[in-house]
Amino acid sequence: MREQICKLxxxxxxxxxxxxxxxxxxxxxxxxxxxxxxxxxxxxxEPRYPLPSVxxxxxxxxxxxxxGVVARGCDARALVEMAKRNQIDPERLYLVGFTCSAEQxxxxxxxxxxxxxxxWPQAMVVGVPVAGxxxxxxxxxxxxxxxxxxxAFWQQQFAKCIKCYGCRxxxxxxxxxxxxxxxxxxxxxxxxxxxxxxxxxxxAMHMASRCVAxxxxxxxxPAHIPLTVLYDLMxxxxxxxxGYEPGADIAAAPPLSLTLADGMVHGQDQLx
Amino acid sequence: xxxxVPEFSAHTNCFLIIGSNxxxxxPLVASHVMEAQQRGAKVIVVDPRQTQMARLADxxxxxxxxxxxxxxNGLMHVIIAEGLQDASFVQERTEGYEExxxxxxxxxxxxxxxxxxxxxxxxxxxxxxxAQHKPAAILYAMGITxxxxxxxxxxxxxxxxxxxxxxxxxGGGVNPLRGQNNVQGACDLGGLPNVYPGxxxxxxxxxxEKFEQAWGVAGxxxxxxxxxxxxxxxAGQGNVRALYVMAENPLLSDPDINHVRHCLEQLDLLVVxxxxxxxxxxLAHVVLPATSFAEKDGTFTGTDRRVQRVQKAVEPLGESxxxxxxxxxxxxxxxxxxxxxxxxxxxxxxxxxxxxxxMDEIAPxxxxxxxxxxxxxxxxxxxxxxxxxxxxxxxxxxxxxxxxRGLGRFHAIHSQAAAELPDEAYPFTLTTGRLMFHFxxxxxxxxxxxxxxxxxxxxxxxxxxxxxxxxxxxAERVRVASRRGEIELAVRVTPAIRPGVVFIPFHFAExxxxxxxxxxxxxxxxxxxxxxxxxxxxxxx
Amino acid sequence: xxxxxxxxxxxxxxxxxxxxxxxxxxxxxGVFPDPQHPISRGSLCIKGWNVASFVRxxxxxxxxxxxxGEGFREASWDEALQLVAERMGAIYAxxxxxxxxxxxxxxxxxxxxxxxxxxxxxxxRTNNIDHCARL
Numbered sequence: 028m029r030e031q032i033c034k035l036x037x038x039x040x041x042x043x044x045x046x047x048x049x050x051x052x053x054x055x056x057x058x059x060x061x062x063x064x065x066x067x068x069x070x071x072x073e074p075r076y077p078l079p080s081v082x083x084x085x086x087x088x089x090x091x092x093x094x095g096v097v098a099r100g101c102d103a104r105a106l107v108e109m110a111k112r113n114q115i116d117p118e119r120l121y122l123v124g125f126t127c128s129a130e131q132x133x134x135x136x137x138x139x140x141x142x143x144x145x146x147w148p149q150a151m152v153v154g155v156p157v158a159g160x161x162x163x164x165x166x167x168x169x170x171x172x173x174x175x176x177x178x179a180f181w182q183q184q185f186a187k188c189i190k191c192y193g194c195r196x197x198x199x200x201x202x203x204x205x206x207x208x209x210x211x212x213x214x215x216x217x218x219x220x221x222x223x224x225x226x227x228x229x230x231a232m233h234m235a236s237r238c239v240a241x242x243x244x245x246x247x248x249p250a251h252i253p254l255t256v257l258y259d260l261m262x263x264x265x266x267x268x269x270g271y272e273p274g275a276d277i278a279a280a281p282p283l284s285l286t287l288a289d290g291m292v293h294g295q296d297q298l299x
Numbered sequence: 300x301x302x303x304v305p306e307f308s309a310h311t312n313c314f315l316i317i318g319s320n321x322x323x324x325x326p327l328v329a330s331h332v333m334e335a336q337q338r339g340a341k342v343i344v345v346d347p348r349q350t351q352m353a354r355l356a357d358x359x360x361x362x363x364x365x366x367x368x369x370x371x372n373g374l375m376h377v378i379i380a381e382g383l384q385d386a387s388f389v390q391e392r393t394e395g396y397e398e399x400x401x402x403x404x405x406x407x408x409x410x411x412x413x414x415x416x417x418x419x420x421x422x423x424x425x426x427x428x429x430a431q432h433k434p435a436a437i438l439y440a441m442g443i444t445x446x447x448x449x450x451x452x453x454x455x456x457x458x459x460x461x462x463x464x465x466x467x468x469x470g471g472g473v474n475p476l477r478g479q480n481n482v483q484g485a486c487d488l489g490g491l492p493n494v495y496p497g498x499x500x501x502x503x504x505x506x507x508e509k510f511e512q513a514w515g516v517a518g519x520x521x522x523x524x525x526x527x528x529x530x531x532x533x534a535g536q537g538n539v540r541a542l543y544v545m546a547e548n549p550l551l552s553d554p555d556i557n558h559v560r561h562c563l564e565q566l567d568l569l570v571v572x573x574x575x576x577x578x579x580x581x582l583a584h585v586v587l588p589a590t591s592f593a594e595k596d597g598t599f600t601g602t603d604r605r606v607q608r609v610q611k612a613v614e615p616l617g618e619s620x621x622x623x624x625x626x627x628x629x630x631x632x633x634x635x636x637x638x639x640x641x642x643x644x645x646x647x648x649x650x651x652x653x654x655x656x657x658m659d660e661i662a663p664x665x666x667x668x669x670x671x672x673x674x675x676x677x678x679x680x681x682x683x684x685x686x687x688x689x690x691x692x693x694x695x696x697x698x699x700x701x702x703x704r705g706l707g708r709f710h711a712i713h714s715q716a717a718a719e720l721p722d723e724a725y726p727f728t729l730t731t732g733r734l735m736f737h738f739x740x741x742x743x744x745x746x747x748x749x750x751x752x753x754x755x756x757x758x759x760x761x762x763x764x765x766x767x768x769x770x771x772x773x774a775e776r777v778r779v780a781s782r783r784g785e786i787e788l789a790v791r792v793t794p795a796i797r798p799g800v801v802f803i804p805f806h807f808a809e810x811x812x813x814x815x816x817x818x819x820x821x822x823x824x825x826x827x828x829x830x831x832x833x834x835x836x837x838x839x840x
Numbered sequence: 841x842x843x844x845x846x847x848x849x850x851x852x853x854x855x856x857x858x859x860x861x862x863x864x865x866x867x868x869x870g871v872f873p874d875p876q877h878p879i880s881r882g883s884l885c886i887k888g889w890n891v892a893s894f895v896r897x898x899x900x901x902x903x904x905x906x907x908x909g910e911g912f913r914e915a916s917w918d919e920a921l922q923l924v925a926e927r928m929g930a931i932y933a934x935x936x937x938x939x940x941x942x943x944x945x946x947x948x949x950x951x952x953x954x955x956x957x958x959x960x961x962x963x964x965r966t967n968n969i970d971h972c973a974r975l
Contacts, residue, residue: 044841045841045843047843050844053677053678054608054610054677054680054847055680055847055858055860055874055876055877056876057844057845057847057860057872057874058843058845058860058862058872059843059844059845060841060842060843060844062841062842074875074876074882075875076872076875081843081862084864084869084870085843085864088864088865089841092841186351186354186355187333187355189322189323189326189329189351189735189885189886190735190753190886191326191883191884191885191886191888191889192749192886192889193873193883193884193889196889197873209749209752216752216753216754217734217736217753217754219322219323219351219735220351246875246882247873247882247883248883249326249327249329249330249333249883249884249885250330250333251330251333251334251337304855304856304878304879305878305879324853325853325854325855326853326855326885326887327855327857327879327880327881327883327884327885327888328855328879330881330883331879444974445974476853476854476855477853477854478853478854478946479853479854479946479947479972480849480850480851480852480853480854480856480946480947481854481945481946481947481948481949481950481953482854482946482971482972482973483854484949484950484953485944485945485946485948485950485953485971485973486971486973487950488950488951488953488954488957489953489954489957489958489961489969490944490945490953490956490957490969490970490971490973491969491970491971491973492967492968492969492970493967495957495961496954496957501967510961514958514961514962516962518965519961519962519965520937520961520965520966520967522967523967524938524941524966524967524968524969524970525941525968525970526970526974527943527970527971527972527974527975528974530941530943530968530970533941534941538938538939539938539939539940539941539968540931540935540939540940541927541928541931541939541940541941542940542941542942542943543924543928543940543941543942543943543956544942544943545942545943545944545945545948545952545956546945546947546948547943547945547946547947547971547972549943549972549975552972552975553972553975567927567931568924568927568928568931570924570928573901574900574901575897575899575900575901576899576901576905580901583905583907584906584907584927585904585905585906585907585915585920585923585924586901586904586905586906586912587904587920587921587924588900588901588902588903588904588905589901591894591895591900592848592849592851593848593861593868593892593895594895595949596949597948597949597950597951597952598949598950598951599849599851599856599949599950600856600950601849601854601855601856601879602854602855602856603856603879605856605879606950607849607856607858608847608848608849609848609849609949610846610847610848611846612846612848612861612863612868612892613861613863613866613867613868613895614866616895616896616900616902617900617901617902617903618902618903618904618917619900619901619902620917621952622945622948622949622952622956623949623951623952623955625921626952626955626956626959627955628917628921629921629924629925629959630955630958630959630963632921632922632924632925633925633928633929633959633963634963636925636926636929637929638925638926638928638929638930638932638933639929639932639963639964640965641962641963644962644963651955654949654951654952657951657954657955658950658951660954661950661951661954680877680878681856681878735885735886735887736886736887738851738852738853738887743851743894744852744887744894746893746894746897746899747890747893747894748893749886749889749890749893750886750887750890750893753886824974825974826974827974827975829975
């Protein structure tokens with residue numbers, strides 16, 4: 028699969044400013060912008076990094092340039108939601124998608140381990156899609172709990188939080204200039220753990236209709252807090268209540284996005 | 300550290316964490332501890348402050364500051380009395396057990412409770428947890444070392460670890476968490492007055508000869524030099540007339556800084572090489588602009604003896620230069636000039652093309668770094684010393700099968716009081732330390748908005764009972780005074796601190812905790828007793 | 841146009857976490873943790889995430905400074921280093937090697953600490969070298 032992807036990247040590079048992918052060198056593996064002439068034998072697919080955030084930064088810095096990105100299913104979903112919020116321009120992006128293996132899907136409890144490129148202006152998928160993996164069993168356990176038990180569960184989990192902001196920093200859908208988590212109105216500054224439950228509740232609310240289940244927040248958490256339990260349920264509720272699945276359809280409007288025009292608030296649905 | 304950080308999550312079944320605010324001061328070590336706890340490992344925290352790590356612990360003990368030897372002896376008393384020691388380890392690998400036993404048996408838990416304030420039953424519970432969950436790791440930080448009895452405290456930790464056979468096994472050991480990124484490396488590479496690189500004594504004739512040959516000089520100094528505290532004292536007395544400071548800020552980090560300032564002002568020459576105009580640099584005669592970590596190459600050695608690369612990411616700012624380059628250029632000028640008696644030295648010997656070349660010079664003269672090279676670091680990521688040869692894989696944990704001196708020696712040690720205890724005039728015990736959001740003297744972190752916005756100013760932590768006792772009555776600021784000086788700062792009232800103890804982080808120049816601390820030193824290590832001094836606190840209205 | 845990550849080691853405690861400095865066209869634009877590092881394992885604390893923020897801070901010293909009255913004046917490298925060598929040499933000649941002290945650094949690299957102690961020991965012939973390990 029890697030060879031196929033490299034071949035595709037090599038073919039596309041002449042017409043792109045560069046392709047965002049992982050590069051492996053003697054000292055480690057990290058995101059890199061491959062340009063024409065670069066050694067593509069260094070292009071690898073592991074481990075996980077939030078490549079969509081790199082794409083967004085590059086497109087903003089170079090507003091005319093066209094880039095490519097080597098993307099998993101979750102990366103593609105992240106890019107879909109970013110496009111809807113003007114964080115990337117799909118017209119200036121070539122998506123080199125690839126499918127995750129069944130093992131990878133199982134490790135991530137991923138329901139959609141292949142990029143869905145329907146509606147993407149320029150995209151290609153390498154590999155054969157595998158079936159989605161069953162959800163995190165912790166979600167079912169959590170749903171068995173009473174309200175008091177659920178509260179105790181999160182209290183215990185969030186007591187471990189060391190306020191690194193890693194869940195926010197790594198999240199492809201967290202891009203606000205001013206972050207409510209840093210606003211003392213919502214979260215008292217300088218406390219460890221951040222006082223229960225505001226830090227994580229505020230973030231969860233902001234992820235509603237945005238979270239694409241990439242699991243980066245859980246992987247980055249030094250306190251090993253099972254954040255996807257929270258976000259899986261949030262995604263389910265958004266689906267059931269508003270009929271919206273973040274990252275699925277590039278043409279579907281996000282239900283909780285509001286715009287300001289003519290001094291008036293405009294929403295997609297009449298939620299207010 | 301005798302052991303490695305990754306062993307904590309992989310192997311350790313019990314942690315005894317002493318005087319370490321682990322989640323704040325060593326967050327990614329705490330990450331391994333939390334993972335171990337998830338799989339069932341036990342965590343015991345001993346600290347006068349109920350830190351986040353203490354709140355997460357299975358058992359939390361809250362001692363009076365400065366009573367470590369007493370309660371560690373008490374722990375060993377319980378272990379021996381209940382037959383929980385590792386008899387075969389003691390028999391085969393140690394000496395001095397009988398002397399140890401005689402001393403610790405004079406510390407029954409009830410007596411220890413009187414000295415330390417730790418309830419006798421909690422001490423018993425801790426002893427059982429620690430002795431019965433092997434491998435058990437002791438983790439400690441400055442709460443063990445920054446005492447006039449710091450060396451005794453460290454030896455007591457070693458006693459406990461050996462008594463239970465936790466030395467020389469994966470996931471066990473005695474593990475000091477080093478506070479600064481390269482404090483381990485600065486010690487390893489001879490940044491100490493008594494040893495050359497690799498802890499080779501300056502007083503040993505064969506070592507001196509070896510370095511004279513390696514460096515092409517004769518007549519190296521064979522007397523132990525001065526420590527930081529002695530150099531500063533010497534400056535005050537006129538014996539030390541020039542001080543060259545590379546990236547340190549003693550005017551905030553050292554005890555009793557009013558006195559430090561007075562001493563530094565007596566110098567004929569103070570040179571400071573740093574990236575910001577620190578409090579110390581403001582007093583300098585010459586300030587040399589160095590580069591930050593991101594603008595240079597090199598290596599750091601982490602707390603688990605792990606040598607790792609530092610890699611240049613961007614060009615130096617303005618005219619700033621990497622520290623290694625500044626030193627080389629200065630050395631060449633000193634050799635070329637006529638003042639220093641250096642007949643054999645040639646300026647060309649200080650022409651290093653890169654830090655990789657310096658490491659190539661370090662390895663042959665530093666046995667513990669003998670197999671370290673940039674080429675290997677690139678290939679293998681990191682190397683844990685001792686790594687004596689190019690084909691040695693490095694050493695994840697020490698003392699496997701055998702101690703470096705042969706048998707492990709127990710040290711029978713009695714408890715001693717701290718140098719300055721609270722009294723009527725200064726009724727509180729001050730202890731100092733770090734916060735999650737800042738590093739050391741705050742030079743870098745207070746200039747980082749994402750960190751500064753979390754904690755902007757200094758504060759003192761105080762128990763609600765004490766707040767009532769001083770009549771705080773809602774006042775938001777207090778004056779804290781010791782026999783050395785006084786500062787004014789905000790107050791945070793919290794039950795998460797032992798009554799009678801107050802805590803001040805030392806990051807903040809405008810309310811510097813080290814105005815209050817004193818330079819009472821451990822006689823062996825020379826470490827100041829930052830964790831105990833007497834202060835008074837009064838509300839500012 | 842160039843974007844890459846430079847892997848280095850965090851400076852904010854002794855843990856030894858790996859950090860990737862994201863570099864775009866010669867400037868640091870962000871930090872990524874390294875999932876393959878044995879200690880940090882893809883995580884960082886708040887200090888690590890923000891480790892590069894001070895690198896281009898306007899307070900950074902960008903030129904050598906020499907004392908002038910109560911303040912400083914800017915100087916060339918040559919002048920500043922000559923001045924240090926000269927004045928330290930004068931003190932050495934007048935008061936001997938033990939009148940000079942050096943503070944190495946727990947924040948600097950192994951190579952820099954090695955070089956500073958070598959300078960102190962071979963050129964000044966003093967073992968007056970220490971650092972803030974104890975602080």
